[in-house]
Amino acid sequence: MLGIPLQDLLVLVAALLGAGLVTGLLAGMFGVGGGAVIVPVLYQIFGLLDVPEAIRMHLCVGTSLAIIIPTSIQSFRAHRARGKVLEAVLRLWAVPVVLSVIAGGAIAAFAPALLLKLVFVAVAGSNAVKLLSGRDDWRIAPDLPGRLGMRLYGVLIGLASSLMGIGGGAISNMLLTLHGRSIHNAVATSSGLGVLISIPGAIAYMLAGWSQMASLPPLSVGYVSLLGFALVAPTSTLVAPLGARLAHAMPKRRLEIAFGVFLLLVSARFVWSLIA
Template sequence: MLNDISAVELSLLAVSLLGAGALTGFLAGVFGVGGGALIVPVLYELFRVIGVPEEPRMPLCIGTSLAIIIPTSIRSFNAHRARGAADLQVVRQWAVPVVLGVVAGSLIARYAPADLFKIVFVGVAGVSAVRLLFGRDTWRFGTELPGRAVMRLYGFVIGILSALMGIGGGQLSNLIMTFYGRPIHQAVATSSGLGLLISIPGTLGYIYAGWPVAGAYPDVAALQAPLALGYVSLLGFVLFVPTSIWAAPIGARAAHAMPKRRLEIAFGVFLLIVCVRFLLSLIA
């Protein structure tokens, strides 16, 4: 129960979330991702401690992650755009299909088992990590991005998978752009622009999906403990956002200061670590 947690324990949880928010914002700036791979597991542990039931816990984490990504993505994208690195034409081309994919993914997530989110993430993160760590320039689908029909299909898939994983789409869009010969710096900068296209409709979708579920857990130890609005926790949002906003521009500056290969290796190792973490949780 929430009332059984001491003030010291709550303070430690708050400090941990603030620190995780800073790390999330930094990674959003460096890698052009929203940081959902960090947000979801941290929130999962917090909600477990305060007594949120197992069944709604995972979608609550994902919906909250998407909400947190909104301000982080704004800061990250503005920082990259100021440097002229983002390809706005690609962002505009993906806008509608990404949003449609997010809507579809949010509906799927309403009924999906918790393990599905982890399995999808492991698959995407694993391919991305292999490409970045061991890939060669010859590993390409082409030297130019494909036509509108294929790009729209990519955008739709990015939207669905991002909604299921609670991420800003950076892993997926980075993978696609680099497979078509785009420089990693441009891929990272452009990917940061997808965060808003994914996080805003995704957040609204999880609020809608969780609205009737919240009424089934009226006690303090359930969804009302993290001050939930549907499947979005206002408590988690408030604790993560301040430090993540502050750290995102720092990460963007670090990304542009790093050589291409070093950035690829750093991003690949990051994804590999997260991939292993989810694999272990599936086995356990």
């Protein structure tokens, strides 16, 4: 970083602060951690810092998970204050989510980027189709499954989220609405998942990248950049409550369309990176 001209450094700082604003807004509105925004911005920044291609994506995902920690906490507190969080669901998901996030962090250190992108496109694309269709009658079942089924869902959410560097909202929102829960309840509950996913996920990526410290930029702990965390996390945390207020003020259909469009844009970005 010390070799970057001042003008370029200012551009990088502005990009990180802008990513923090967008991340916080998305976290509050949609119950997502904002990893889909953070990861591509960090990828460009770490490229300018000459981080080797072989470990750059890992550093992006690990740093994204660390940034999601305070954002998710702030978003969860805002949604919980409005009484929309399904706390019984979070209690059932807590243990399987945390354990599968740790496993996902270990797998991600060796998984190819192609696999991670394809999984994300499949999950986000199917979710977007459901939301944009406006079909409230799309259901897996009229109610949530029993304890075993919910724990299996927790494993799916935790594993996929840790592989993609996201807070889990894109997956849990779809699952909850397919089981008859409102989009507002789904968004609020997903904000709590971000807390369960981001903390163990960031720790797992720190440990996974410990042996690569010599190849990582200054102020990195394993696959987590403290510089990225310091610039993005405070900004996104401040903005998250505004996003939560916007979510609860928006009509249900408008919130569904906004989230669906967001997921389509993210999916398109990954598809383009595969074919470009």
